[in-house]
Amino acid sequence: MPVSKDEFDQLHPCDFYTADELLEGDRMYTVYEIARLLQGLDPDADIDRETEDVLLDWAIPWIMTNADDLVVAEPRSDDEPGFYGLKE
Template sequence: MPRPKSDFDDLRPLEFREPAEVLDADKLYTIYEVGRLLQGVDPEAELDIETENVLLDWAIPWMMGHSEQFVFAEPETDGEPGYYGLAPGVDADGASEQ
């Protein structure tokens, strides 16, 4: 249910970093690892399912909004997640170096 802004003491702007600020250009990550990195959590951290789901809620739209900056690799086996990484030439400002 919506709540009035006046119910909250701390309102902050919604800011997202560019993919090149979050990911290593030489690595591929699962969506779960991307979600963790986006929130500053170790990509290998063990998380409960509720926390994992919240991180995915942030990661998926962020990746969709920056889809032109990503490449995708198929999972090694069925039932495993695919891998995502920075597209060649993407710099920290989100621009393609050409």
């Protein structure tokens, strides 16, 4: 249920990194690594499953929004996720 803005001490702008600001041009990243980077974490940071699920809620729309600036690589094996990187 929606709540009143008055219930929050502070409201922040909804600014996100651009793909160029977040990703290195010569690297490919999984959605999990992108999720960590969006929160200022190391892409290999060890986080619990519940936190990772929340971070994915941010990463998936970010990938869709920045799709024009990204390339996609299919998984190298069946037990690996796909990868995303900057278009050159």
